[in-house]
Amino acid sequence: MKHLTTPFIGISAAMLAVAPWIINAAPYESTMGLVQKVFYFHFPAAILFLLAATICGVSSAIFLFGKRPNADGWAIAAAELGLVFGSLTLVTGPLWARKAWGVWWVWDPRLTSSLLLWMIFSAYLLLRKYGGPGSDKLGAGMALFGMANVPFIYVSVNVWRTLHPQTSVVPTLPADMGIPLWFCFAAMTMLFLSLLSLRARLEHQRARVEALYLAEDEA
Amino acid sequence: MSFLRILLVLAALAFGAPPAIAAQQPPPQSEFVPVDEIPPGEQIPAINLVAAAYGFVWVVLLGYVWSIARRLQKVEAELVDLESRKR
Numbered sequence: 001m002k003h004l005t006t007p008f009i010g011i012s013a014a015m016l017a018v019a020p021w022i023i024n025a026a027p028y029e030s031t032m033g034l035v036q037k038v039f040y041f042h043f044p045a046a047i048l049f050l051l052a053a054t055i056c057g058v059s060s061a062i063f064l065f066g067k068r069p070n071a072d073g074w075a076i077a078a079a080e081l082g083l084v085f086g087s088l089t090l091v092t093g094p095l096w097a098r099k100a101w102g103v104w105w106v107w108d109p110r111l112t113s114s115l116l117l118w119m120i121f122s123a124y125l126l127l128r129k130y131g132g133p134g135s136d137k138l139g140a141g142m143a144l145f146g147m148a149n150v151p152f153i154y155v156s157v158n159v160w161r162t163l164h165p166q167t168s169v170v171p172t173l174p175a176d177m178g179i180p181l182w183f184c185f186a187a188m189t190m191l192f193l194s195l196l197s198l199r200a201r202l203e204h205q206r207a208r209v210e211a212l213y214l215a216e217d218e219a
Numbered sequence: 220m221s222f223l224r225i226l227l228v229l230a231a232l233a234f235g236a237p238p239a240i241a242a243q244q245p246p247p248q249s250e251f252v253p254v255d256e257i258p259p260g261e262q263i264p265a266i267n268l269v270a271a272a273y274g275f276v277w278v279v280l281l282g283y284v285w286s287i288a289r290r291l292q293k294v295e296a297e298l299v300d301l302e303s304r305k306r
Contacts, residue, residue, distance in 0.1 A: 009284060016280075020273065035265040038272045045276070084283050092272040099265050191280065198287050205294045212301040 008194040015187035019180070026180045035099035038092050040180050043170065044188040045088035046114070050150050052082030053117055055196070056124075057147025060140035072136055073203035075143055077196050079124045082146075085192065086118040101163050109156035110164040113149060120146040 019040070029036035056078035062071040093111070094104040105111065124142045127135050157164045173181060 016277070033265060035268055037269055041273060041276050084279060088276055088279060091275050095268045095272045095275075099268050195283065195287060198291060202287060202291045202294060205291070205298055209294060209297050209301060212298070212305065216301070216304075 005194040005197050008190050012187045012191035012194065015183065016191070019184050019187060022180045022183055026177050027174075029177075032100045035096055038096040040184045041188075042089060042092040042096060043181060044185040045085050045092065047185070048188060048192045049082055049085040049089050049114070049117070050153060051192070052078045052085055052196075053121075053146050053150050056082060056121075056143045057150075060143035060147075064137065064140040064144075069207070070204065072140070073207065074196075074200045075140065076125075076128055076203050077199035079121050079128075079143065080199055081192060081196055083118065083121045083125060086114070086121060089114060090118055097163075106163055108162040108164060109160045110153065110162055113153045113156055117146055117149045117153060120149070 023037050023040045026037065026040070028034060056075050059071045059075035059078060062068055063075060093114075097106070098104050120142060124139050124146065127142065128139050131138065154167065156162070157166050158168075170181070
């Protein structure tokens with residue numbers, strides 16, 4: 001995986017560079033027009049935001065209950081990526097909403113719960129950076145709470161009346177809208193996995209550096 | 220005589236002109252009435268929003284790749300240094 005990350009980042013960067021032309025060729029949506037094209041980056045970012053929360057939660061559970069310190073590195077990596085992809089979702093969404101709904105933000109269940117998850121990631125990372133001893137276990141608990149939020153975010157648009165499009169939109173997309181969407185999704189997923197692997201490696205190397213400093217102090 | 224004429228003109232301006240000017244102005248707004256739809260003149264063109272969204276995604280992703288590469292380089296250099304000291 002270590003040697004695959006750089007080519008994967010290169011391929012995904014090339015795909016994202018080509019994406020505007022493919023998106024430009026996609027047809028306009030009947031009611032929203034041009035601004036609906038934000039969807040081709042907004043949807044992959046949102047799904048990867050939820051995936052990051054799930055990876056962070058699962059890794060934290062493995063760390064907490066399976067006593068495997070390496071899993072904690074994966075949890076930190078996923079939390080940081082969750083913050084990045086969450087920021088992309090929460091910025092591109094309002095840019096789309098301003099034109100489609102006439103407002104930047106509404107406090108509906110999907111938007112509010114997504115903001116809450118983003119805040120959980122922010123709190124988790126602040127806790128891990130400044131929390132001191134014991135913050136790893138407390139952080140793992142927070143990550144589990146964040147993961148519990150994921151199904152709520154996903155189904156919220158189907159359960160409550162909201163301005164946000166429902167989950168049925170994506171499976172029913174016509175091919176000329178679906179191809180650009182899945183192309184962008186593949187590019188962003190490849191980038192996400194490469195960055196996750198690199199970020200986890202950074203955390204594992206940091207743990208090795210810490211262990212070496214401790215060994216030096218003891219000697 | 221001319222002094223009296225000037226006084227009359229000034230009096231006419233002082234008392235007669237303000238109602239005339241007020242008649243030309245629109246009536247003051249006594250209440251704010253909300254509308255459901257944003258007037259066309261207030262709307263932002265979609266292309267600006269789409270360009271801002273794509274620009275933001277690109278800047279954040281490039282910045283994050285650069286940040287990880289820099290931090291990884293620093294930690295790996297520290298690791299090499301520590302391991303060489305250990306030997």
